[in-house]
Amino acid sequence: MILTVTLNPAVDKTYTTGSLILGQVNRLETTQNIAGGKGVNVAKILRQCGYPVTTCGLLGGYTGLFIEDYMNSIGADCRFTRVAGETRSNINVLAKDGYVTELLEPGPEVSDEELEIFVKGYEEAITRCELIVLSGSIARGIRSDIYKRLIKLANDNQKICILDTSAEALRCGIEAHPYMIKPNQKELEYLVGHKLTDIEDVADAAGKLCEEGIAKVVVSMGSKGLLSVSREGALWAKAPSVKAVNTVGCGDSVVASYAMSMLEGEDDFSSLKRAAATAASSASTFQSGEISLRLSKELLDKVQIEKRK
Numbered sequence: 082m083i084l085t086v087t088l089n090p091a092v093d094k095t096y097t098t099g100s101l102i103l104g105q106v107n108r109l110e111t112t113q114n115i116a117g118g119k120g121v122n123v124a125k126i127l128r129q130c131g132y133p134v135t136t137c138g139l140l141g142g143y144t145g146l147f148i149e150d151y152m153n154s155i156g157a158d159c160r161f162t163r164v165a166g167e168t169r170s171n172i173n174v175l176a177k178d179g180y181v182t183e184l185l186e187p188g189p190e191v192s193d194e195e196l197e198i199f200v201k202g203y204e205e206a207i208t209r210c211e212l213i214v215l216s217g218s219i220a221r222g223i224r225s226d227i228y229k230r231l232i233k234l235a236n237d238n239q240k241i242c243i244l245d246t247s248a249e250a251l252r253c254g255i256e257a258h259p260y261m262i263k264p265n266q267k268e269l270e271y272l273v274g275h276k277l278t279d280i281e282d283v284a285d286a287a288g289k290l291c292e293e294g295i296a297k298v299v300v301s302m303g304s305k306g307l308l309s310v311s312r313e314g315a316l317w318a319k320a321p322s323v324k325a326v327n328t329v330g331c332g333d334s335v336v337a338s339y340a341m342s343m344l345e346g347e348d349d350f351s352s353l354k355r356a357a358a359t360a361a362s363s364a365s366t367f368q369s370g371e372i373s374l375r376l377s378k379e380l381l382d383k384v385q386i387e388k389r390k
């Protein structure tokens with residue numbers, strides 16, 4: 082069983098339009114509400130692949146009910162903690178000119194009492210799971226060392242953690258040495274405090290994190306591809322060429338793929354190959370946090386892996 086944690090889920094209001102112009106009236110062509118937030122997306126992909134999933138985090142209001150209903154409908158074991166505030170709605174505008182614009186709300190204010198109820202449920206849930214995925218930003222009122230605390234609890238129970246977050250929550254979270262992190266290039270730059278110019282630069286920065294005690298650093302680099310770094314070295318997967326329809330949640334598909342690979346005991350090479358194929362399949366699917374199983378399978382043979390270090 083895999084446990085996914087989403088402390089700041091969202092309904093992704095996904096719009097399509099020709100182009101989005103700042104400071105003007107923009108009429109949208111289509112709209113769809115999608116249950117989202119990074120850990121929710123990871124759980125959705127795992128369910129698509131037939132994996133049993135427990136999903137927890139904080140949900141509130143009608144948007145929270147919308148997400149919970151959807152997760153129940155796909156057979157996830159939902160263990161969310163209710164909060165008084167309303168779960169956020171994020172706006173994703175997919176424009177035909179190729180630009181994807183995301184407007185992300187900060188999320189509801191969460192009280193200490195609500196958080197402690199969540200932590201109690203989490204402590205219970207980790208005992209029944211083999212692997213824990215902690216994903217996304219944290220809602221207001223939650224201290225940035227929350228992932229550090231949750232990872233320590235998992236480590237004390239000898240459970241493997243994957244952390245995929247940003248900013249201070251990421252900086253504090255890595256102090257607890259999660260088994261794997263999946264920063265994108267910007268998130269890695271935030272950690273190291275400077276710009277990274279090429280793949281070698283990115284591999285060096287990720288390598289330093291491995292020396293500090295993180296077994297695997299997988300850096301997602303958008304349409305360029307994916308870099309997997311461990312103490313054994315760095316492997317690069319060029320992204321297979323697909324027609325990108327919605328790239329929101331591609332990073333979550335990388336995390337979901339690695340979670341499956343870990344449980345199946347796949348090596349670095351096969352795990353990276355699978356992740357790049359899954360992520361490209363996610364990019365070519367309209368629904369964020371979904372993949373085409375057929376396309377993922379087809380792309381697997383097309384992913385080329387290169388040793389970079």
Ligand SMILES: Nc1ncnc2c1ncn2[C@@H]1O[C@H](COP(=O)(O)OP(=O)(O)OP(=O)(O)O)[C@@H](O)[C@H]1O
Nearest residue numbers: 265301302303304306320325330331332333360361
């Ligand atoms: N246009 C694309 N074509 C093929 N693969 C893609 C494309 N865009 C993204 N990917 C794949 O998805 C991976 C993750 O994408 P990205 O780096 O955008 O993640 P992210 O920033 O974590 O996104 P999110 O936070 O929305 O999940 C990339 O490393 C790449 O392998």
Ligand SMILES: O=P(O)(O)OC[C@@]1(O)O[C@H](CO)[C@@H](O)[C@@H]1O
Nearest residue numbers: 091117118119171217218329330
């Ligand atoms: O604010 P966060 O938690 O960093 O990101 C939230 C979010 O952009 O991440 C998912 C895609 O990865 C979307 O479903 C969601 O809207």
